[in-house]
Amino acid sequence: MSRIMVVAEKEVRQLIKSRNVMLSALLFVGVFGIFTVPAVLSGMGDTGAMMDTLGFYLVLTLGVFMGYLFTAQVFLREKQSGVIETLLCTPLSLRELWFGKVLGVTIPGAILAYFSAILIMVTGSAFTGQTLVPSLPVLFHIIVVIPAFIAATSGLIGFTQFILGMRENQILNFVIIFGIIFLTTFIRELTGPEFSVTWTVVAAAFGLALLLILVTAWLTRFLSRERIITTLSE
Amino acid sequence: MSFSVDTGEIFGYLGPNGAGKTTTLRVLLGLLSPTSGTAIVLDADLSKDDSMRRRVGVLMENNGLYDRLTARENLEYYARLYEVNRPGNRVTELLDFVGLTERAGDMVGNFSTGMKRKLGIARAILHEPEILFLDEPTSGLDPEAQHMVRELILRLSRVESMTVFLNSHNLDEVQRICSRVAILHQGRIRALDSIQHLTSAGKKTGFSITLADTTQASEAEDLLSSFGGIGEITRNGNVLGMMLVTIHAHEVVTTLVKNGIWVEEARIQKRSLEEIYLDVMRQAEGDVA
Numbered sequence: 001m002s003r004i005m006v007v008a009e010k011e012v013r014q015l016i017k018s019r020n021v022m023l024s025a026l027l028f029v030g031v032f033g034i035f036t037v038p039a040v041l042s043g044m045g046d047t048g049a050m051m052d053t054l055g056f057y058l059v060l061t062l063g064v065f066m067g068y069l070f071t072a073q074v075f076l077r078e079k080q081s082g083v084i085e086t087l088l089c090t091p092l093s094l095r096e097l098w099f100g101k102v103l104g105v106t107i108p109g110a111i112l113a114y115f116s117a118i119l120i121m122v123t124g125s126a127f128t129g130q131t132l133v134p135s136l137p138v139l140f141h142i143i144v145v146i147p148a149f150i151a152a153t154s155g156l157i158g159f160t161q162f163i164l165g166m167r168e169n170q171i172l173n174f175v176i177i178f179g180i181i182f183l184t185t186f187i188r189e190l191t192g193p194e195f196s197v198t199w200t201v202v203a204a205a206f207g208l209a210l211l212l213i214l215v216t217a218w219l220t221r222f223l224s225r226e227r228i229i230t231t232l233s234e
Numbered sequence: 235m236s237f238s239v240d241t242g243e244i245f246g247y248l249g250p251n252g253a254g255k256t257t258t259l260r261v262l263l264g265l266l267s268p269t270s271g272t273a274i275v276l277d278a279d280l281s282k283d284d285s286m287r288r289r290v291g292v293l294m295e296n297n298g299l300y301d302r303l304t305a306r307e308n309l310e311y312y313a314r315l316y317e318v319n320r321p322g323n324r325v326t327e328l329l330d331f332v333g334l335t336e337r338a339g340d341m342v343g344n345f346s347t348g349m350k351r352k353l354g355i356a357r358a359i360l361h362e363p364e365i366l367f368l369d370e371p372t373s374g375l376d377p378e379a380q381h382m383v384r385e386l387i388l389r390l391s392r393v394e395s396m397t398v399f400l401n402s403h404n405l406d407e408v409q410r411i412c413s414r415v416a417i418l419h420q421g422r423i424r425a426l427d428s429i430q431h432l433t434s435a436g437k438k439t440g441f442s443i444t445l446a447d448t449t450q451a452s453e454a455e456d457l458l459s460s461f462g463g464i465g466e467i468t469r470n471g472n473v474l475g476m477m478l479v480t481i482h483a484h485e486v487v488t489t490l491v492k493n494g495i496w497v498e499e500a501r502i503q504k505r506s507l508e509e510i511y512l513d514v515m516r517q518a519e520g521d522v523a
Contacts, residue, residue, distance in 0.1 A: 013303070085298070086292060086298025089290065092284075225264065226267060
């Protein structure tokens with residue numbers, strides 16, 4: 001098994017064992033997955049369009065937030081505890097380490113995003129009394145595009161957490177939280193009454209996610225052991 | 235700064251806090267670039283060759299362990315990163331080596347500092363490195379755990395023929411287990427030699443004699459004072475202390491016995507590493523001033 005998979009497996013295992021983090025994530029998914037549905041539903045006539053809208057932006061937002069939450073555990077925590085220094089002495093390359101961690105965040109993040117999608121569907125169905133199923137483009141968006149966005153988010157945040165000092169990382173945390181709130185508002189504006197999720201929209205979102213992943217993967221060439229070591233907390 | 239470490243030796247790297255011990259270690263491990271020159275470990279520059287890291291074991295002040303994983307999971311993770319053959323067997327063997335077999339399934343977060351250190355050593359030698367870098371391995375441990383860690387290090391050197399680079403400011407520990415030391419002050423090596431040579435170096439040798447009869451102490455002192463080659467003599471009851479400058483210890487004892495003075499015990503007092511270290515530090519601070 002490649003070392004990337006070894007790192008990813010360890011991260012997933014560790015996240016599952018982090019009860020507080022998992023409980024926070026589940027609570028967040030549960031609260032937003034259930035309580036947003038009636039609010040959105042009451043403002044729209046077409047319930048099918050409602051499902052698509054929720055599947056497009058709410059699941060995406062929740063997935064990205066999960067990525068953010070788990071990234072702090074996977075990248076920053078290792079730097080704070082100093083364990084990263086030992087890892088940097090292993091034959092693991094920085095890229096393998098970065099990819100492994102991104103994968104380790106993406107897998108549980110995507111599972112929780114799928115769970116939130118199911119929750120939204122069940123809540124929506126219960127609220128309307130009809131069986132609500134997302135359209136094919138939205139299904140593709142949930143299954144493929146959202147994990148890609150989780151990976152992009154995790155990769156970018158993880159990269160910056162690696163290269164920034166601890167104080168800068170605290171500031172970054174606030175910026176990211178506000179960024180996610182802004183993103184949610186922005187997408188909601190974008191997905192107004194006229195908006196419908198088509199294959200073109202999904203393809204554009206997928207392209208954006210892939211572009212972000214590629215840019216971040218390229219940025220990892222600027223990672224260095226020295227940079228990580230000199231930004232460790234003393 | 236220039237020094238080399240021989241295969242199979244335990245090399246002590248001493249210095250006060252902030253002297254640059256950990257920085258040197260990081261440079262050797264290829265984690266930091268030297269401001270000038272090169273750091274070569276096992277004929278390679280670790281900053282340029284990731285694969286060489288397989289031949290090096292590291293235990294930093296942080297043990298490199300995950301609190302939320304069990305002892306076995308921690309070792310298995312590193313075993314897979316180092317691509318150790320039959321990792322399960324090796325992990326079992328090492329847990330036994332450090333006496334943690336019964337705690338293998340427990341979360342490391344519940345371990346004591348000493349247990350974490352033992353597991354950290356097991357982790358560092360998991361892939362059978364040729365050289366082991368240890369940064370303050372007994373720091374924060376109780377005396378029993380310190381003893382156990384020292385024994386482990388000695389076993390690794392004697393039984394496994396592993397080269398050990400030991401970063402420490404625990405002088406007693408270094409004197410007990412290291413064969414050679416370097417003493418560092420403000421990023422410069424101020425002394426570099428074997429413990430044996432450092433502790434017996436110098437023109438003066440401390441020597442003490444315990445007399446069988448206290449009433450002969452005054453007579454013995456007068457006799458020795460008439461000798462050339464002996465420095466200041468001190469007397470405390472039946473014990474005479476002196477510095478031998480140009481005379482040998484056996485000559486002193488023979489003279490006393492020939493003059494009818496009963497000697498119960500004679501002891502050459504080597505300088506401790508602590509005395510040497512403090513001398514080096516004083517001298518270094520004088521140079522800096």
